[in-house]
Amino acid sequence: MVFTLEHHDPETYRRKARMISFAMAGQLIIFGLLFSMLLTSTFGSSLWLNALGVLLGLLATSALFAVLRERPWMTEVRYVWQLKHHLSQVSGYLSQLRKAVEENNRTALDLLTFYHQGMAQLAELNGRTTDDDAERLAEKMQVKIKREELGLPPQVESIDTHDLQAFKRG
Structure with missing residues (x-):
């Protein structure tokens, strides 16, 4: 696989990286809480259901991120x-x-x-x-x-x- 070095503005990269990191962390928290809440309200309260909700939140965040990573604003x-x-x-x-x-x-x-x-x-x-x-x-x-x-x-x-x-x- 050929990889070519490109020039990117450091300030633009850092700004976008911070924004994307905060957005992904926020999505993980929201999805984790949402799935945990849905699972515990449906099947009862359990540590394992909460952990499963967080895991599902991580999977949902990863899937959303995989879809968005080819967007032009993710270039840097x-x-x-x-x-x-x-x-x-x-x-x-x-x-x-x-x-x-x-x-x-x-x-x-x-x-x-x-x-x-x-x-x-x-x-x-x-x-x-x-x-x-x-x-x-x-x-x-x-x-x-x-x-x-x-x-x-x-x-x-x-x-x-x-x-x-x-x-x-x-």
């Missing part, structure tokens, strides 16, 4: 979820990627460059700084130097996560 939040997913995939192979970078493997260089760019973008979108991890900064500089030595562009625009399969075999 959907992008960040996908970015986190792909960064998570790459982070599972970091040790193999680092070894391959020592061997000047271009795919590993692309994946590590994407990883560092994605982490920086995620930090920017969340309003955090990335200057606190000296080890990651040193690795980022090492990858940058290797890319320059091999004549590769300093940044990557997209990655194909199927490239990780080569590192799965170790």
Whole structure:
């Protein structure tokens, strides 16, 4: 699967993420209370019926969210979820990627460059700084130097996560 890095306004993302989080939490509370109330009024009061009502509320909230996640106003939040997913995939192979970078493997260089760019973008979108991890900064500089030595562009625009399969075999 090819994933392309996109630019999104951090302030817009944070505002929408807060709004969506509050809306989903509110829906969970309302649906949980509604289902619990319906179940206990129908079958009598029970801790298990209340728990089942909360579980049904969670399922209803999840289903509603699954329907709404493809809406245009969810673009930034959907992008960040996908970015986190792909960064998570790459982070599972970091040790193999680092070894391959020592061997000047271009795919590993692309994946590590994407990883560092994605982490920086995620930090920017969340309003955090990335200057606190000296080890990651040193690795980022090492990858940058290797890319320059091999004549590769300093940044990557997209990655194909199927490239990780080569590192799965170790």
